[in-house]
Amino acid sequence: MAQITSADERRRSLKPLRRLFPYITHYRTLVVGAIISLVIAAATTLALPLAVRRMIDHGFSSSSTTFIAEYFAALVAMAALLAAASAGRYYFVITLGERVVADIRRDVFAHVTTLSPAFFDTAQSGEIVSRLAADTTQVKSAVGATASVALRNVILGLGAVGMMVITSPKLSGLVIAAIPVIVLPLVAFGRSVRRKSRQAQDTLADATAYASEQIGAVRTLQAFTNEKLVTGHFSAAVEAAFEAARSSIFARSFLTFFAIFTIFSSVVAVLWFGSRDVLEGSISPGTLGQFLLYSVFAAGALGALSEVWGELAQAAGAAERLTEI
Structure with a gap:
């Protein structure tokens, strides 16, 4: 019973991914380049609402068009910086992924x-x-890609929440109070996704193994005219793999639906409270626009993390299977 419980706990966490750290740390240059690109991209994104706020509060009320032109020029420069940082992030993280997997394949084969x-x-x-x-x-x-997206959204989400608190502590309190209601179910659903992903990978491996064994003994198979029998068994194995994969896909789809619906519903509720503050004159329209953008950034980051969590769960199941050899 203890062994079963221990195995179940392993399936509920991302701990198998820790075994990848030694491979990743071998390529510190790629890791540092990816982190720097991520930070620059996130910081540039978080700076955009500040420009939007000043443009709403001051630009459109000014008779001079110079002010607006300068801000739009600054936005173009920020867009160029964001594009360059995103391109650098893609190069570093994809190269790192290819390099690490090549090392893992080499080591696993050497061990076998x-x-x-x-x-x-x-x-x-x-x-x-x-x-x-x-x-x-x-x-x-x-x-x-998955780790890069996860880290980017963590940085962006934390930065957006921090800027929300600076922009409007009152509205931020409402948003922060709703975070546990959103995050806790996501963690629970993520565990279910990981368990189903592991089952899908196991059934696919069984089908592949059966096909490999039968093809290796094809002369014996044909000598006893067992073609239909073997084909039937393999078809059943493929269908089982499909059903397991469909169950995993459904779990991830429901996880995505729940995350996006709850997150953006909370943003709409906060926006309603903010509109009342604008009518009362306690905050400016630009401040509400800035807060709204940061809310969208934070909500988008959490929504993306819900999808990334499912992908990381699948990868954790794969890493666990590799370590079992």
Whole structure:
């Protein structure tokens, strides 16, 4: 029972991804470049609402067009900086993902070649090949694009929340109070996604292993005219893999729906309270616009993290399977 509980706890966390850290730290230059690009992109994005606020409060009330022209020129410069930082982030993180996965494939294969013959008496060669191919692809996604998106949205979300507090503490209190209501269900749904993702990967590996074994013994298969029997078994295995994948996809879809609906509904509610403050004169229209943009940034970051969490859960399942070899 203790072993079952321990295995269940592993499936509920992202701890298997920790085994990737030694591979990542080998390439500090790529990591530092990615982090710098992420910070620049996030800081540039967070600076945009400040310009919008001043333009609303001062630009449109001025008779001179010079003020507005200067702000639009500044926005163009910020857009160029954001584009350059985003391009740098893409280059560094994708290169890092490819490099790390190449190292993992090399090490896993080298380890497999040192295992005793008794291991191969019970393990199916097709399943091992599946782990080298499919599971490492999942890991590449986590180390590359998924981790980058997660870190970017964490920085952007925290920065947006901080600027929201500076802009309007009252409205920020309403938003922060709603965060636990949103985040806690996301964590619970993420655990379910990870469990279903692991099941989908296992069933796909079983189907691949069965096909590999039968193709390897195709002469014997044809000698006993078992083509239809083997095809039927493989079709059943493929259908089982599809059903497991569909269950995982449905769980991730529901997670995305819940996150986006609750997050943006809370933004609408806060905007309603803010509009009342504008009518009462306690805040300016530009301040409300600035707060709204930061709210959208924070909501978008949380929504993206809900999707990223599901992808990281899949990668954690793949990393766990690789470590079992």
